[in-house]
Amino acid sequence: MSLAFIFPGQGSQAVGMGVDLAETFSAAREVFQEVDDALGQKLFALMRDGPETDLTLTENAQPALMAVSLAVARVLEKEFGVGVDRAAFVAGHSLGEYSALAAAGAISLADTARLLKLRGQAMQRAVPVGEGAMASLIGPKTDVALAEAAAAAGAEVGVCVVANDNNQGNVVISGAKAAVDRAIEKAKELGARAIPLNVSAPFHCPLMQPAADEMAQALAAATIVSPRAPLVANVTARPVHEPEEIRRLLVEQVTGRVRWRESIAWLVESGGVTRFAEAGSGKVLSGMAKRIAPDAEATPLNTPADLEAFAKSL
The missing domain is CATH 3.30.70.250 (Malonyl-CoA ACP transacylase, ACP-binding)
Incomplete structure (x- = not known):
């Protein structure tokens, strides 16, 4: 079995996400506290209690979804001994690419939270609401x-x-x-x-160029190292592990196409992946993976029971 961890993007957020992980595992609580501290914001309280309108705001949804994904990854590693390095590859849908990189150790959790907060704000600023x-x-x-x-x-x-x-x-x-x-x-x-x-904004199109410019500045100052598993990038649908190329592709991703179908197809056909594990909120990517590669296994990892069953299956 060759495994790839995949990480969801915006739209998978829901009030209550991550709460059962936090109630069950100290490793999850640590992740949520680290993100709150990095942002100077009670983001986990918003994830737990809502309101949904505030959680759905791009600047909140992006770091919140990443936090849940990283809580899953950290619990798998600390509680069940399943690190991201057990995977042949990682990939993420749009903002999920940041989650993938953080889970693979390429960007620190605190830096990832701050970058995604800025990414959400920059995308919102780039185009006035309604245009x-x-x-x-x-x-x-x-x-x-x-x-x-x-x-x-x-x-x-x-x-x-x-x-x-x-x-x-x-x-x-x-x-x-x-x-x-x-x-x-x-x-x-x-x-x-x-x-x-x-x-709230037209993502992944040339109108996002002002946001790409802001992210280029922020990413230039961020520390990025080689991930523990190669990232299959949204804009190329090919693996990347060199830090400067990762930096460049994250900037291009703001205005570029998310080539998810091609990414999953490459992972199966060229990467030899037979199993996908969706780390984070929801199961949107698992459904997509099954439609693209019907013979592959796709497992959403949402609840403590999901994580335990997944770890036992390896």
């Missing part, structure tokens, strides 16, 4: 070619690109609101269903 939009194109006919054709129609009136290639039947477009509206019309003509997403 950008994202939409999910879904259905059996939906693939990258269809999404690119829809985005090209939108691009006639403004910025519009494919933002997330999640899996066959699930591709996300992003850009200026009028352009995304036009792309939605085109996608429907081409046989896809189109669902506008409830997001």
